[in-house]
Amino acid sequence: xxxxxxxxxxxxxxxxxxxxxxxxxxxxxxxxxxxxxxxxxxxxxxxxxxxxxxx
Amino acid sequence: xxxxxxxxxxxxxxxxxxxxxxxxxxxxxxxxxxxxxxxxxxxxxxxxxxxxxxxxxxxxxxxxxxxxxxxxxxxxxxxxxxxxxxxxxxxxxxxxxxxxxxxxxxxxxxxxxxxxxxxxxxxxxxxxxxxxxxxxxxxxxxxxxxxxxxxxxxxxxxxxxxxxxxxxxxxxxxxxxxxxxxxxxxxxxxxxxxxxxxxxxxxxxxxxxxxxxxxxxxxxxxxxxxxxxxxxxxxxxxxxxxxxxxxxxxxxxxxxxxxxxxxxxxxxxxxxxxxxxxxxxx
Numbered sequence: 001x002x003x004x005x006x007x008x009x010x011x012x013x014x015x016x017x018x019x020x021x022x023x024x025x026x027x028x029x030x031x032x033x034x035x036x037x038x039x040x041x042x043x044x045x046x047x048x049x050x051x052x053x054x055x
Numbered sequence: 056x057x058x059x060x061x062x063x064x065x066x067x068x069x070x071x072x073x074x075x076x077x078x079x080x081x082x083x084x085x086x087x088x089x090x091x092x093x094x095x096x097x098x099x100x101x102x103x104x105x106x107x108x109x110x111x112x113x114x115x116x117x118x119x120x121x122x123x124x125x126x127x128x129x130x131x132x133x134x135x136x137x138x139x140x141x142x143x144x145x146x147x148x149x150x151x152x153x154x155x156x157x158x159x160x161x162x163x164x165x166x167x168x169x170x171x172x173x174x175x176x177x178x179x180x181x182x183x184x185x186x187x188x189x190x191x192x193x194x195x196x197x198x199x200x201x202x203x204x205x206x207x208x209x210x211x212x213x214x215x216x217x218x219x220x221x222x223x224x225x226x227x228x229x230x231x232x233x234x235x236x237x238x239x240x241x242x243x244x245x246x247x248x249x250x251x252x253x254x255x256x257x258x259x260x261x262x263x264x265x266x267x268x269x270x271x272x273x274x275x276x277x278x279x280x281x282x283x284x285x286x287x288x289x290x291x292x293x294x295x296x297x298x299x300x301x302x303x304x305x306x307x308x309x310x311x312x313x314x315x316x317x318x319x320x321x322x323x324x325x326x327x328x329x330x331x332x333x334x335x336x337x
Contacts, residue, residue, distance in 0.1 A: 029315040031322030
């Protein structure tokens with residue numbers, strides 16, 4: 001469940017630290033804990049990909 | 056907890072209700088007044104037409120042969136009476152009274168012939184009888200040209216609208232004026248029906264509009280209250296809360312989505328602090 005989604009938080013941290021992670025959470029409306037409980041569905045992955053591109 | 060008099064629901068509902076009432080009352084007054092005027096104008100037209108046609112059928116020379124009480128039921132009187140009776144015909148439900156008048160030297164109205172001069176076989180209205188409380192102004196206008204009273208008129212016999220038209224003799228002089236009374240009950244019935252109809256339509260519209268306003272304001276307030284509850288929970292440190300699902304893509308939806316982002320951020324930061332207590336999480 002959600003391992004791919006959680007990995008995006010690591011990507012965000014690498015890009016911009018905590019601030020980027022906060023922004024990722026705000027845009028996706030998911031904390032890392034919630035992302036871990038969600039499925040790596042194509043819709044969720046697309047959402048996180050878009051969010052990463054905005055950070 | 057918002058007091059009811061500060062509530063958006065109360066303010067929205069009361070504001071719209073006041074507005075609707077103002078518009079409705081104005082519309083009601085204007086519509087009913089205009090309709091009453093239209094009905095009255097139509098009756099006046101009918102009266103003028105009726106009086107004009109009937110007066111042309113009465114021989115003015117006969118009226119010149121009827122002067123005082125002693126001329127009641129003389130030949131001229133009876134001829135005029137028969138003509139009036141013929142003119143009224145079977146229309147007694149519409150034409151309440153039909154009569155011929157003249158103005159005396161003092162400007163008072165006096166009957167020449169009244170189609171209902173008999174009551175129970177006995178003469179009740181003699182020739183030259185004074186018409187007390189007569190609408191002199193209307194009668195004077197009727198002696199010049201066909202004319203109808205502007206408003207319903209009440210005398211000892213009831214409330215009517217009256218049409219007047221001059222009767223000419225063979226020399227072209229005005230020998231008298233024909234008066235025809237229409238029972239106002241018909242007019243009032245139409246006006247009352249119209250007033251009631253407009254009244255009930257307006258009441259129905261006000262109720263419907265109020266229901267719609269109440270429904271929408273309650274929906275908005277309910278959604279706002281749900282979001283407020285979540286915000287309060289977050290501020291109390293309770294992050295295990297669910298935001299409502301807002302179906303309409305309105306400003307409330309946008310607010311809800313914003314709160315969803317806030318909740319996600321607070322959850323993330325809380326997790327970071329818990330996982331990295333020594334770093335302080337920031």
